[in-house]
Amino acid sequence: MVATEEIERIEKARGRKRGAQRPFPAGSFNEAKELADAILLFGSGQPVRRLSLFDHIEKAPESGASRQWITNASKYGLIKGSYAADFLELTPEGAKAVDEEISKREQTKARVKLAIEDIPPFQKLFERFSGNKLPAKAALIDAAKEIAIPERYVEEAVDTFIVNLRDLGLLKTLSGAERIVTLDHLLDSIPIKSTPESRDASSIAHSRGSLVxxxxxxxxxxxxxxxxxxxxxxxxxxxxxxxxxxxxxxxxxxxxxxxxxxxxxxxxxxxxxxxxxxxxxxxxxxxxxxxxxxxxxxxxxxxxxxxxxxxxxxxxxxxxxxxxxxxxxxxxxxxxxxxxxxxxxxxxxxxxxxxxxxxxxxxxxxxxxxxxxxxxxxxxxxxxx
CATH class of the missing domain: 3.40.50.450 (Rossmann fold)
Structure with missing residues (x-):
């Protein structure tokens, strides 16, 4: 009995030491995307040697910041490979997110998918609040707690979520207030082709999409x-x-x-x-x-x-x-x-x-x-x- 209690005590101590895992990347999507941009530029979209890439961008590959950068880009689904891997490469969705040759709409879809839809806590917050005014931070924190984000990471999750919304264009000032817009609303604001005619058509589509x-x-x-x-x-x-x-x-x-x-x-x-x-x-x-x-x-x-x-x-x-x-x-x-x-x-x-x-x-x-x-x-x- 004593041995069992001692084992349980040791396991609990180990759990406290490890701590709860962060269920989202430790940084914004745009910060992680900078690494994917560097891979595209350095290797033209092909796998690149990690050490060569970091030498090219003049960053220390083994530093804590560099390791976290790679980890975040991987968690966002932008790249394949860890901070210990010999090679890093773009994922198919990551390639879409950084390739300026594809249409702006497809690029936006890929970015929203990686930054919001594929990160469970962010996806749940987005589903709950999209189409509404950006709630007070306290309300977002309460919502984050409800979806079982560990207490120590709740405020960080909310801050990262808001930054991602802003960077993606999902947070817009409309009718005098910041609002979390839907993906359809965001896509409607992007012209299919960069011509005056298509901009007019996009504007009409956006207007019709918002009509009551x-x-x-x-x-x-x-x-x-x-x-x-x-x-x-x-x-x-x-x-x-x-x-x-x-x-x-x-x-x-x-x-x-x-x-x-x-x-x-x-x-x-x-x-x-x-x-x-x-x-x-x-x-x-x-x-x-x-x-x-x-x-x-x-x-x-x-x-x-x-x-x-x-x-x-x-x-x-x-x-x-x-x-x-x-x-x-x-x-x-x-x-x-x-x-x-x-x-x-x-x-x-x-x-x-x-x-x-x-x-x-x-x-x-x-x-x-x-x-x-x-x-x-x-x-x-x-x-x-």
Whole structure:
């Protein structure tokens, strides 16, 4: 019995000494890819002698950093061969990942496969969060713990995962917030051929891929965001992206409402049937009166006529038109970053408070039309059918 207990004690001690194994490479994909790039350049894709390669790139082949570099490239599936092997060579997928002669789309697929899909912890995190805003690091750490990453490696795993997403193009700033995009979304943004025509086609494909069609809309769980959108890169677009991603969406998280902006359902700048459907059927509308955009006021009037819940926001620098200045409007100070950032949580809370009141008592909607014509209400029965 004593001998058995002693054996168990020794085995436990050995386990503690060895420690839990890191279930992912000890470095980013791009760092490991640099070794694959060197193999391609030095040997034209053929197997290369390890010592000769490291002599060529002027690195010590037996150093700890060099050994780890080889190990990481191998764990990512970029190369065959260990730090003790005589020869190193590219794997078929590794060759695709570094070969600039193949199409950009195929190269991207290979890189995502090696850096995310073939690394189990990263694949599970990607499956869970793709298509959504990048969550807080604490939330990613909790998710990593749930998929059984050893405690000592959890934070490193999350950091490496985020860096890989960024380097691959899977982490994009969209609508004012960093979002983890799907592989299809990433591929849609890559032209099949580098010509103006193909870039236009790619842009159209991307746009269509992101549309929220009426067939898939769940209006009872939707907040339609009326806002001046403007052209890509314009002040109004950057304003709209900032308000949407940093203020409006966070304010509505607890209400479980999906925020939809016009450019997610149709061509921005044109008031279409789809936009009118959202105005008349969405559970909530948030209207941003900044920039005095005529489309915004037109769409707001439609919502007012329907006497459905609306929450109004505006930049503090913009004057609220006389017709609307008696309707409560949340003023957001965007004078400069020093004015906005310290109050951003307060602005979110103001919006959430107004949303709560509007949803709890939708019949109490008050606007110029309901004030002067209390019996006027758009008949939505045909819309609901």
């Amino acid at each position: 069609t009426l067939e898939h809309a769940d209006f009872d769980k939707t907040c339609f965001y009326i806002t001046p959108i403007g052209d890509e890169g314009s002040e109004s677009r950057r304003h709209s992206d900032l308000f949407l991603g940093s203020i409006v969406e966070p304010a509505l998280e607890s209400f479980q409402l999906k925020v939809v902006r016009a450019d997610a359902i149709d061509k921005p700048g044109v008031i279409t049937r789809q936009i009118i459907d959202y105005l008349l059927r969405a559970r909530l509308v948030i209207a941003d009166l900044s920039f005095h955009n005529p489309n915004v006021f037109y769409e707001l009037a439609i919502r007012h006529a329907a006497r459905l819940p609306v929450v109004q926001v505006v930049r503090s620098a913009d004057r609220i038109p006389f017709d609307l200045n008696q309707v409560r409007t949340i003023k957001i100070d965007t004078t400069d970053i020093y004015s906005l950032v310290p109050k951003i949580d307060t602005f979110r809370s103001e919006i959430a408070n107004q949303v709560r009141r509007a949803l709890e008592d939708p019949d109490s909607v008050d606007n110029p039309i309901s004030t002067y014509y209390p019996n006027l209400k758009v008949d939505l029965e045909d819309q609901k059918r």
